[in-house]
Amino acid sequence: MAARVFIDGEAGTTGLQIRERLAMRRDLELISIPEESRKDPAARADYLNRADVAILCLPDAAARESVALIENDTTRVIDASSAHRIAEGWAYGFAEMDVDQGDIIAAAMRVANPGCWPQGLIASVRPLIAAGLLPADVNVSYHGISGYSGGGKGMIADYEAAGNAANVFAPYALGFNHKHLPEMTEYTLLEAAPLFTPTVGNYYKGMLTVVPLNLAGLASVPTGAQLHAAIADHFAASSDSFVEVAPLQDLERADELDPQALNDTNKLRLHVFANDARAQAAILAVYDNLGKGASGAAVQNLNLMLGVDQTTSLAA
Incomplete structure (x- = not known):
């Protein structure tokens, strides 16, 4: 039946x-x-x-x-x-x-x-805490950009009415009390909520999120290769996973880092970038806010x- x-x-x-x-x-x-x-x-x-x-x-x-x-x-x-x-x-x-x-x-x-925003953060941070590469009390910042469809019918109507005159990069949640914070904190395994600064772009759907990491103050500083391996191993363990991890590459820019690149799919793609000499890294996620999100x-x-x-x- x-x-x-x-x-x-x-x-x-x-x-x-x-x-x-x-x-x-x-x-x-x-x-x-x-x-x-x-x-x-x-x-x-x-x-x-x-x-x-x-x-x-x-x-x-x-x-x-x-x-x-x-x-x-x-x-x-x-x-x-x-x-x-x-x-x-x-x-x-x-x-x-x-x-x-x-x-x-x-x-x-x-x-x-x-929620759409929490998935990019959870996918980026939880594997690193679970692997012991980041402590649970680490201070995390999280930002990115999403299509205006994430704001529902009201925001869709506003953006479509404004057309090209609409704000192309509109930060919001500037009171730092976004309703996703409890969910983010719970499932990343963080002890404290991240500093979250989301942005809406003047396009319909698709998102790109960024977790920048200053690693120098940690008791044990992981390399970019270690960060990448922990994330890749974490998601490789799930069967039929829609989350994929891009190869670790030394790039200044890449065309696939487009918030609309995975629209109309259920994929979430993670990218790890690092400068070991500076003890800095960033984890980026690309996915469709109306799809996987x-x-x-x-x-x-x-x-x-x-x-x-x-x-x-x-x-x-």
Whole structure:
């Protein structure tokens, strides 16, 4: 029997992307609530309780409400909001985070889809702390640029209305209280939140993130080759991984360092650059904020939960 999947919030940016990826699947039955009933709690409860898997593409408060409307012990949930990312009883939906994370997701009733920005940081830092190359109390800075689709319908409308007049490099979260900070701290294994300075660019989707590392003050200073090997080994251990690590190269610039280079795929590519004489390094990540950063990750998690090949419906 086909698994029944209900996308609560399917008219939003992430919901539409998920539905597009699942539209041709014969192993799924997509059940959709009529447009006029989308804000009716009783109607939503009916669909949520009929689904084998409910995917929530909603603001945080609405996502919590949807979970509360589920009265059975059979509906499994993937929440694309930030409401449950560090909540007890929820598996974190970054399948390549650890070698056993895919199995944890596959067995879970509740999965919190990761945020787009946290994935680049987690992929860059967690392997280094786990390998003992960075201490957990290290001070980490994190910045980068993302397409404006990450801001949802409102930001999309604003940028598309402004066209070429829109800001090409717009820093935000300048109060340093971004809602992703608890998630970043929890899953990087850091003891303190990073200094996070995100930026929006005047293009639709795709992102590039940067973790600069001043290593000179560490008790034991790792080389660039050691950093690269630890990250490469970490992700090589995960089967069917969508995370790839570029070769360690001595470059001043590279064309593949384009935030839009992996658009329309579920890949996340990591690059390590280092100057051992200066004891400095940088870890860069390139991925699609609507792919691996959102809807692609949700489909990957759905595949794991249903016991099908996790690459199904996902462009590598």
